Amino acid sequence: MAKLRTRKHKVVLARSAGGDAGISIILILLGVFMFLPMYYVVIQSLKPLDELWMYPPRFYVMAPTFKNYRDLFTLMNISWVPFSRYIFNTVLTSIAGTFGHLLLASMAAYALAKIKFPGRDLMFQAVQMSLMFNATVTAITQFILMSALGWLDSYLAIIVPAWCSSLGLYLMKQFMDTNVNDSVLESARLDGAGEFKTFWVIAMPMVKPAWLTLIIYSFQGLWNAGASMYIYSEQFKSFNYAIGQILAGGIKRQGAAGAAQVIMMLVPITVFVISQSNIIETMGSSGMKD
Amino acid sequence: MATKKAAKRAKNHGDMTMLQWKLKEMRQNWVAYLMVAPYMILFALFTIVPVVLSIFISFTDFNMLETPNIVWLKNYVTLFFDDDVFLIACKNTFIFAVIVGPTSYLMSFLVAWFINELPPKIRALVTLVFYAPSISGQVYLIWGTLFASDSQGWANAILLEMGIIETEIAFFQNETYVMPLCIIVSLWTSLGTSFLAFIAGLQGIDHSLFEAGAVDGVRNRWQELYYITLPSMKPQLMFGAIMAITGSFGFGGIVTALAGFPSVNYCAHTIMHHLEDYGGQRYEIGYSSTIAVILFLIMIGANMLVKRIISKLGT
Numbered sequence: 115m116a117k118l119r120t121r122k123h124k125v126v127l128a129r130s131a132g133g134d135a136g137i138s139i140i141l142i143l144l145g146v147f148m149f150l151p152m153y154y155v156v157i158q159s160l161k162p163l164d165e166l167w168m169y170p171p172r173f174y175v176m177a178p179t180f181k182n183y184r185d186l187f188t189l190m191n192i193s194w195v196p197f198s199r200y201i202f203n204t205v206l207t208s209i210a211g212t213f214g215h216l217l218l219a220s221m222a223a224y225a226l227a228k229i230k231f232p233g234r235d236l237m238f239q240a241v242q243m244s245l246m247f248n249a250t251v252t253a254i255t256q257f258i259l260m261s262a263l264g265w266l267d268s269y270l271a272i273i274v275p276a277w278c279s280s281l282g283l284y285l286m287k288q289f290m291d292t293n294v295n296d297s298v299l300e301s302a303r304l305d306g307a308g309e310f311k312t313f314w315v316i317a318m319p320m321v322k323p324a325w326l327t328l329i330i331y332s333f334q335g336l337w338n339a340g341a342s343m344y345i346y347s348e349q350f351k352s353f354n355y356a357i358g359q360i361l362a363g364g365i366k367r368q369g370a371a372g373a374a375q376v377i378m379m380l381v382p383i384t385v386f387v388i389s390q391s392n393i394i395e396t397m398g399s400s401g402m403k404d
Numbered sequence: 405m406a407t408k409k410a411a412k413r414a415k416n417h418g419d420m421t422m423l424q425w426k427l428k429e430m431r432q433n434w435v436a437y438l439m440v441a442p443y444m445i446l447f448a449l450f451t452i453v454p455v456v457l458s459i460f461i462s463f464t465d466f467n468m469l470e471t472p473n474i475v476w477l478k479n480y481v482t483l484f485f486d487d488d489v490f491l492i493a494c495k496n497t498f499i500f501a502v503i504v505g506p507t508s509y510l511m512s513f514l515v516a517w518f519i520n521e522l523p524p525k526i527r528a529l530v531t532l533v534f535y536a537p538s539i540s541g542q543v544y545l546i547w548g549t550l551f552a553s554d555s556q557g558w559a560n561a562i563l564l565e566m567g568i569i570e571t572e573i574a575f576f577q578n579e580t581y582v583m584p585l586c587i588i589v590s591l592w593t594s595l596g597t598s599f600l601a602f603i604a605g606l607q608g609i610d611h612s613l614f615e616a617g618a619v620d621g622v623r624n625r626w627q628e629l630y631y632i633t634l635p636s637m638k639p640q641l642m643f644g645a646i647m648a649i650t651g652s653f654g655f656g657g658i659v660t661a662l663a664g665f666p667s668v669n670y671c672a673h674t675i676m677h678h679l680e681d682y683g684g685q686r687y688e689i690g691y692s693s694t695i696a697v698i699l700f701l702i703m704i705g706a707n708m709l710v711k712r713i714i715s716k717l718g719t
Contacts, residue, residue, distance in 0.1 A: 129521075133625060137518045141530070144515065148592065149533050151546045154558075158549070170561035222443035231433035232426045237444060244451045245650055246703035248676070250683050251696040252454035254468075259449065278446035284646070285601060288639035293608045309435040323604030330539070331597045338541030354541070379540030383532070386539055390528050 155379070159183070159372035166368055182369035186377070189360045189370055195348045197356065204353035207269060208336040211276030215332050216325055218277050223286030224313040228299060238287060244280045253343065260344050271344035276336060282328045289324035290317065326389040334382040354378065462693035472690065479694035490695070492670050493678040496583070497653060500674065501706075503587055505652035508594030509644055515595060516602035517629065531603065538596035547589045548662050551575040576663040579671040586659050586672055593658070594651070598644035605640030609633065634717045641717070645710040653703050656680070675699050 153173075158166065160178040190197040226234050256275070257266075265271045294317045302312045318325070341355045357378065361371040420428070430437070462479060466472035483490050519530050537543060550558045553574035560572045575581045609632075614622075617632045634641065656676030659667055666673055666681070675695060683692030 129625060141515070141518055144511070145530065145533050148537055148595070151550065151592065152533075152536050152540075152543070154550065155543055155546045158546075167556060169555050170565060171556055171558045218443040218446070222440040225436040225439035229433055229436040229439075230429075231436040232429050234436070234440075237440060240452060241447065242646070243704065244447075244455060245646055246707065247451075247455045247458070247700050248654065248679060248696040250676075250680055251458045251689075251693050252451070254683070254689055255454035255457045256450060259454070274446065275450045278443055278450055280447070280451065281597070283443060283447075285597075285643060288601075288643045289604070289608070291639045292605070292637065309439065313439070323607055324601075327597065327600045327604055330600065334539045334541070375543060375545070379536075379543050382539045382541070383536060386535065387528075387532065390531060 155372070155375055159369075159376045161369070161372070163366075163369050166372075182373040183377075185367075186360070186370040186373045189367070190356075193356065193360070195351075199349055200351060200353045200356040203269075203350060204337060204339075207272045207276075207339070207352070208333050210269070210273045211336045212329055212332040214273065214277040215279060215282050216328055219279075219282035219328070220286050220318065220321075220325060221313060223283050223290050224317050225309075226283075227287050227290035228294065228296070228317065229309065241280045241283050241287075245284065257343060266344055267347050267350060269350065272336075272339070272342060276332065279332070282332060285328055285331075286321065286324055289321045293324070294320045322392070326392055330382070330386050330389055333385050337382055338378070458693045459697055461690055462697045464690045465688075466690040466693075468687045468689060475690070479691050480698075482691070483694055483698065489670055489673065490675075490678055493673045493675045496672055497655070497674045497676070499583070500587065500590075500655050501649075501652040504590055504594065504655065505648045505706075508591055508651070509598070509648040511591070512595050512599040512644060512648075513602050513641075516599055516606055517633070520603070520606045534595045535599060538593045538599075542661065544589050544593050544658060545661060547585070547592070548576065551581075551585060553577060577668055579668055582659070582663045582667055582672045586662060589662065590655060590658050596647070596651075598647040601640050601643050601647075602637075605637040606633070609636045630717075638714055638717065641714050642711065645714065646707065649703050649706045649710065653699060653706065675702075 464472040563569045659672045679695040682688045
């Protein structure tokens with residue numbers, strides 16, 4: 115469907131060949147700049163130790179090996195807390211944090227964008243302002259709060275603050291403003307749908323690209339989270355933290371460090387690819403309405 | 405003005421007072437409060453209360469050990485008149501924000517816009533290439549390897565081979581290179597959430613607008629951009645702007661990771677570092693809260709400026 119639309123688009127709108135060429139060149143140059151370091155990360159992880167310390171450093175591997183990955187798994191197996199526990203911790207907090215945030219922030223964003231009630235501007239302003247206040251300073255008061263709630267050293271201390279992060283609400287509100295058509299909501303309400311139903315059945319599908327973006331953003335933030343000041347028991351600590359500990363072992367762990375880097379980045383990238391393919395599907399189906 | 409208001413009130417809600425009217429509106433929209441409640445209660449607890457407390461603490465000499473005394477503006481006076489490092493930090497932060505903020509913003513938007521008309525499969529691949537650096541956590545540490553201080557570093561090796569330099573340059577320990585390199589690295593990671601928001605925003609634009617524009621005499625893609633695309637995605641542009649502002653004024657993490665903390669001779673010391681120095685290492689919470697308040701005000705100022713520019717688009 116999307117293909118057909120593009121073609122139709124070409125007929126209507128003038129696109130100069132020079133402009134197309136210029137844009138392609140800029141994209142390729144920028145793309146190379148973005149891609150080369152990422153490529154180097156992967157290459158480094160496949161180099162045997164002697165190639166890692168070779169002069170001059172090379173942009174290719176002569177004898178690619180998975181030894182670094184095997185080393186990393188060996189190192190994982192000798193950790194004091196079973197390594198699966200760290201992975202479990204990070205997966206749990208990433209998923210629970212992301213989906214809780216998605217639900218609460220979308221619901222609040224819907225009400226703020228689409229229902230006129232006293233206080234909504236004030237609430238939105240507060241969220242917007244809070245984006246600009248530094249988290250290091252508020253960490254101390256938050257710590258006191260956590261200890262008062264008895265949440266220190268538990269998953270709650272990581273998951274619940276993620277639910278009310280300002281960014282997701284702000285993003286969802288901006289998209290609800292542009293992408294959700296008021297007249298559609300109005301007719302749903304006239305048909306007797308309550309606000310919750312209107313929100314879930316009508317508005318949410320219209321802002322699918324927004325909440326897929328939110329999922330990617332929130333997930334990668336939680337996934338990459340290192341040591342938290344609220345957690346001190348080893349069995350609640352994160353995957354990223356544990357990897358960091360393993361790699362603090364110096365030069366002889368350089369290879370394993372490269373492998374860890376690749377494994378750490380593979381998961382958010384996978385989440386991204388899955389949700390991107392969803393965005394493309396949305397595009398295809400929205401094209402049918404034309 | 406007053407008569408207009410009164411007339412409006414009479415028209416809208418008969419002879420009710422403003423307060424009665426508000427209460428009625430609140431009762432009518434109780435569902436809305438129910439919908440925002442879960443988020444807002446947590447938000448108030450974990451964000452509003454700590455922020456307000458921090459602003460209050462900025463007027464005290466709280467240091468986590470002694471009972472805090474209220475010192476009014478003493479912290480603010482010290483910060484501006486008696487703290488040379490803060491002035492360096494301000495200078496660096498502004499240099500950084502002025503370069504990286506607009507550049508990353510424009511780059512995110514232009515790339516999103518350029519790739520918008522590509523076929524979906526190719527577009528997804530290109531998006532991945534551009535977005536991967538910012539999603540992959542601490543992957544920017546690779547720049548430390550590329551610009552390592554010994555000849556195993558890729559940059560040094562090339563320069564040595566070509567005979568441009570005689571001995572290796574310690575890039576991240578050299579005042580001349582730290583700031584520019586950190587700027588490059590942060591541009592490398594800057595196609596982040598706002599980039600995705602732009603892509604999503606561009607896809608949400610109603611295509612009949614473009615066709616109508618073509619009929620109305622839009623001649624090329626730049627006119628289309630200015631008169632149709634930009635005005636249609638103001639909320640996303642605003643979102644991107646906030647991300648650029650908070651990202652560029654709150655910059656510091658990359659410098660710490662690559663050049664250490666503090667950087668050589670404070671050459672890349674930012675407001676963020678100054679704040680972490682006092683808050684996280686010296687436990688002078690009062691003073692670091694003062695820095696946070698100043699940073700907050702700077703960002704709000706930048707935000708108002710950007711808001712004004714964006715509201716003028718397409719007019």
